[in-house]
Amino acid sequence: MATEHIVSSYNDELVALAQAIAEMGGQVEVAIENGTKSLLKLDRELADVTIIADQRIDDMQRRIDDMAVSMIARRQPMASDLRAIVTAIHVASDLERVGDMAKQLARRSLKLEGMTLQPTFYNGVKNMTALVLRQIKDALDAYSNRDAAAAIEVCNRDDEVDAMHTSLFRELLTYMMEDPRNITACTHLLFCAKSLERIGDHATNIAERAYYLQTGKQLTSDDQDLLRTQIKI
Amino acid sequence: MATEHIVSSYNDELVALAQAIAEMGGQVEVAIENGTKSLLKLDRELADVTIIADQRIDDMQRRIDDMAVSMIARRQPMASDLRAIVTAIHVASDLERVGDMAKQLARRSLKLEGMTLQPTFYNGVKNMTALVLRQIKDALDAYSNRDAAAAIEVCNRDDEVDAMHTSLFRELLTYMMEDPRNITACTHLLFCAKSLERIGDHATNIAERAYYLQTGKQLTSDDQDLLRTQIKI
Numbered sequence: 300m301a302t303e304h305i306v307s308s309y310n311d312e313l314v315a316l317a318q319a320i321a322e323m324g325g326q327v328e329v330a331i332e333n334g335t336k337s338l339l340k341l342d343r344e345l346a347d348v349t350i351i352a353d354q355r356i357d358d359m360q361r362r363i364d365d366m367a368v369s370m371i372a373r374r375q376p377m378a379s380d381l382r383a384i385v386t387a388i389h390v391a392s393d394l395e396r397v398g399d400m401a402k403q404l405a406r407r408s409l410k411l412e413g414m415t416l417q418p419t420f421y422n423g424v425k426n427m428t429a430l431v432l433r434q435i436k437d438a439l440d441a442y443s444n445r446d447a448a449a450a451i452e453v454c455n456r457d458d459e460v461d462a463m464h465t466s467l468f469r470e471l472l473t474y475m476m477e478d479p480r481n482i483t484a485c486t487h488l489l490f491c492a493k494s495l496e497r498i499g500d501h502a503t504n505i506a507e508r509a510y511y512l513q514t515g516k517q518l519t520s521d522d523q524d525l526l527r528t529q530i531k532i
Numbered sequence: 533m534a535t536e537h538i539v540s541s542y543n544d545e546l547v548a549l550a551q552a553i554a555e556m557g558g559q560v561e562v563a564i565e566n567g568t569k570s571l572l573k574l575d576r577e578l579a580d581v582t583i584i585a586d587q588r589i590d591d592m593q594r595r596i597d598d599m600a601v602s603m604i605a606r607r608q609p610m611a612s613d614l615r616a617i618v619t620a621i622h623v624a625s626d627l628e629r630v631g632d633m634a635k636q637l638a639r640r641s642l643k644l645e646g647m648t649l650q651p652t653f654y655n656g657v658k659n660m661t662a663l664v665l666r667q668i669k670d671a672l673d674a675y676s677n678r679d680a681a682a683a684i685e686v687c688n689r690d691d692e693v694d695a696m697h698t699s700l701f702r703e704l705l706t707y708m709m710e711d712p713r714n715i716t717a718c719t720h721l722l723f724c725a726k727s728l729e730r731i732g733d734h735a736t737n738i739a740e741r742a743y744y745l746q747t748g749k750q751l752t753s754d755d756q757d758l759l760r761t762q763i764k765i
């Protein structure tokens with residue numbers, strides 16, 4: 300009976316860890332949405348909400364880290380359980396950085412206050428946000444469903460994010476050249492685009508971790524190229 | 533005797549893990565130096581060296597990750613050993629990202645080829661590189677010497693990096709406004725400055741991990757503010 304009790308409570312801990320990651324993921328998704336909205340509407344209140352939320356996200360990472368280390372120490376997990384716990388540490392670290400990016404979007408919105416921004420400047424940022432939000436959601440789904448195929452799809456789709464970033468970069472540069480008064484605002488938007496591109500990179504990292512969790516193998520860029528070729532063929 | 537053998541080989545593994553981190557740290561420092569040099573001299577060959585080195589750095593991270601997970605599985609470490617192993621995972625992850633930043637500096641140098649750059653544009657980048665290189669070195673030293681006080685110093689010095697970044701940002705913006713022909717080149721330099729600032733952030737992360745390794749406590753920003761106040765008083 301004692302063993303059963305231990306096993307059951309160990310499972311509870313593994314479930315609690317997965318739930319903590321899911322909760323953190325949810326908060327990070329909201330932070331990306333709020334960060335971008337604060338930028339598009341120059342909404343100071345929403346920017347403040349996003350900046351404060353980042354502290355909560357940081358705390359969640361510390362809590363997940365502590366949970367994981369304590370589980371490893373007490374439960375001495377083997378094989379797939381150990382993989383799950385180490386993956387949780389990595390995913391929480393990526394989510395924490397995505398929270399930072401959302402905070403940076405919010406901070407840029409505060410810097411843009413009072414500047415004249417033509418609505419067209421924002422189109423690319425809007426489209427990129429939609430794409431990286433989908434990437435984060437899909438990566439977290441691949442992680443929680445332990446779906447290696449879905450994880451590979453997220454990794455492959457990162458090229459789209461990069462292409463969109465490059466095109467937005469060029470577009471913003473032309474606005475700056477057309478009229479020097481656009482330089483400061485467009486420079487801030489360039490950095491917002493970069494933050495979104497990095498959120499895309501973190502989505503890829505999470506997807507790579509999901510792949511590792513399911514297969515026990517690390518996904519290298521060679522593997523990805525190979526898989527991409529296979530999918531194309 | 534059997535126990536002694538196990539203990540001794542366990543220690544060997546812990547030493548090997550610390551050495552792997554030190555080796556990775558060394559490679560990352562070289563990558564920052566090469567990445568920046570390739571930028572300042574628009575040296576295509578050095579840029580290529582840095583870009584290729586990043587693959588090696590990525591491989592080192594995977595190897596450290598595998599070593600750590602395998603040690604946890606086989607050795608079932610407790611307390612401070614477990615902390616050392618988990619910290620190694622985190623530090624390797626930060627170093628891998630610093631390698632990415634160095635690669636990005638090298639890539640920017642390829643984009644700047646053929647553009648007219650006044651030497652003054654570079655001064656700020658040069659100074660920032662010197663500062664963040666010192667931050668990475670000091671953070672790695674604090675980590676390998678398990679020196680919590682040195683770790684706090686690195687964290688506090690991050691304000692200097694941020695201040696330098698802000699001033700460089702403004703300076704580059706003025707060059708862009710003075711002459712629209714500077715816009716493209718200076719935009720690339722803005723991103724280089726951002727990469728350097730992020731290297732500084734990773735140095736802080738490593739220092740925070742060094743603090744955790746030594747004290748068993750996570751260093752929050754509140755703690756840092758408190759410590760900073762104490763030092764000032």
